[in-house]
Amino acid sequence: MAQKPSIPKGTRDFSQQEMARRNYIFSTIRSVFDTFGYSQLETPAMENLSTLLGKYGDEGDKLLFRIQNSGEKADLPPEKGLRYDLTVPFARFVVQHQNEISFPFKRYQIQPVWRADRPQKGRYREFYQCDVDAIGSKSQLCELELVQIVDRVFSLLKVNVLLKINNRKVLTGLAEIAGFPDKVVDITVAIDKLDKIGLDAVKEEMAERGLTPDAIAVIEQILALSGSTAEKIAAMRGLMQGGSASGLVSETGMKGLDELEELFGYIAAAGIATEVEIDLSLARGLNYYTGAIFEVKAKDFPIGSICGGGRYDNLTGIFGLPDMSGVGISFGADRIYDVLLGLEKFPEGLGSCTRLLFANMDRDSVLFLLPLVTELRRRGVSCEIYPDPSKLKKQFDYADRKQIPFLSISGSTEAAAGQVNIKNLASGEQKAFPVGDIESILSFIR
């Protein structure tokens, strides 16, 4: 039994410092969700496989962790699997509890999910998702709330971000006025590469994907649009109304522009510090989003998107509840962690939980110190008495490794005088206090 134990690949232990940092991220996000009136929800780690299968495509089905049945059914095929994301359990919850829920239902959920992906740098088999969704309303005020949430979260976390917004209906409109309504995905995949490969290569790719030169010319008209968001929307409206080279009209495209215009109107009225831009090349979740599409990138740190989402018109239909439109976004906790670490944005002192260590000189001194320790903890100060009367070197090392900033070495002499010595380990400053003078002690160690 003496082989050194380990954990399954793709999983992680989180130490005190990592926990403190992760809790900082989660509690910041939670506090924002709370001020927007979203309800926290938790669902079980295990769901019935019938709930999970077929929701994530063939590849997703393969990546589900299946749980062996227990007892008599052990040899039968598994009936349960581990949660793969928070969206399907949310849809399942909404349908299962529809009679208890007050719609529009605004919920958030912060829980781990499990995927049997090949582990690699930055990709884990167990990781947390932070999802926030509003379901049961088609109002653009729901989109606005998500924009405001992004703005507030990253303002509190002190990270400069760029929020990109697209709209699936506008992409549909683009394909329609280009005369290729069934090529939305081809067109989007191609223009998604504009930044990387340039306009000529994008046009080449569209040609390879079967678009005619006329169609490509229409798309080029849209891609060439510049100016403010309002100007872009107005120009796109002109093109969707029949003003493009094709002369074709797209009702769906105009509906998408209405949505974008309404949303940007709300954003302007609400006041947002975050830079927000329309980005027609934003193609995430193209298969299920039906309206707004969001993506957030850190401006000062090279990493993929740290937050994203969109509107879906039929999330719960697969569980038998049709016509439920919803919109949601998901914060990528692991990437946000890397951004805060890389930009040194974590608040100082997050890792250390103990403020003051009382060295253990002998039993009588400990008895003398105990009431003070009790009182300090009651005042919210995290403090410890070293449990054993070990050599001071060992006790010092403990304080050092736990990054405890204040140390008290108070033995029989101090006890006899009714005093405690406290030393600021960073500055070296040391002071003696009457044991009952809590206020002075508090102001010294704070």
Place this chain on the structure above:
Amino acid sequence: MAQKPSIPKGTRDFSQQEMARRNYIFSTIRSVFDTFGYSQLETPAMENLSTLLGKYGDEGDKLLFRIQNSGEKADLPPEKGLRYDLTVPFARFVVQHQNEISFPFKRYQIQPVWRADRPQKGRYREFYQCDVDAIGSKSQLCELELVQIVDRVFSLLKVNVLLKINNRKVLTGLAEIAGFPDKVVDITVAIDKLDKIGLDAVKEEMAERGLTPDAIAVIEQILALSGSTAEKIAAMRGLMQGGSASGLVSETGMKGLDELEELFGYIAAAGIATEVEIDLSLARGLNYYTGAIFEVKAKDFPIGSICGGGRYDNLTGIFGLPDMSGVGISFGADRIYDVLLGLEKFPEGLGSCTRLLFANMDRDSVLFLLPLVTELRRRGVSCEIYPDPSKLKKQFDYADRKQIPFLSISGSTEAAAGQVNIKNLASGEQKAFPVGDIESILSFIR
């Protein structure tokens, strides 16, 4: 696909109100753990089966949830299982990370565990444990900290509890001076029933379990002890030193009494509001505890123990790190939840997250209200604008079902006057405020 979805038996969804209550319990417990300098730790939901198997007895092995291998290994026996408790992952963590840890290592962990138990009332297949342990010191100050933690947690939760303390070494001593050193478990199991079946029945059971009348007489001497804790310890010491009817001496028993005496000395010095008593019939975890044994019961609510633990001398030995003594306790979150609910000790207003709902009268009024809503949220007030300009009845119902205490119905008239109306839905009081007068609005809705 239209069958109504469900979740696996023995698992639960937690709604907003349940989450708020559970978070209240967890955050109270966490805040106490933090002030005592314990580090939070999280371990993966999945552990290697080699880590888990053989640690919980044959019955426990059967109750482990096993996870099918993925990919090519799918047909091979499972290699991973879900966490069954927090103790074994803690031991695994300590051994795996021993070179990074500063001992004594004080950690806490609040995470779900999974057991394939037959589900029944109050017993779930997924439930949270809250464990706090100190490992690497034999000092009774560690036991004291746990006593203080119990005292502080239940004082903050406003629950009257009784903390019972026993010591495995004293039980060993009892068996030794009775002349039956190998019958510790038999003796303890019998006296565990004292409250329920009375002294005569306990004596009968001991006889059935093979104890002689002389041995039973010795045990009766101990059970008959009364008086203060100090008096009980002194009397037990007399008996363990050869003063019992058998005249036998138990070194182990005296060591156990030394531990109890030291612990109660610390408790007296530290100042504890909780009632603490020695209870020799406390037999939990008899197979692995080697020193102190703890159990906490709610005094005003009929339910089993809500917290328990003890000292174990060789937790990490099974993973190849010998001589690590530790002591820990575990808070039973589900039972504490039931106690707080039954005694109505949850703070008021925990369930509702939104303080103020702005009815949606029309688009222009919403645009007028948006800056105020942004500012209120920035001040930490949870508020919402109803997303659709629905009938007021529907918007009222939403406020009602979400238990939102304040409602603003401000339309074009108010917007033109630069005012907002806010109504206290409980008292009926309604007031109009200039939209910029944040302070007055805050004081009205707080």
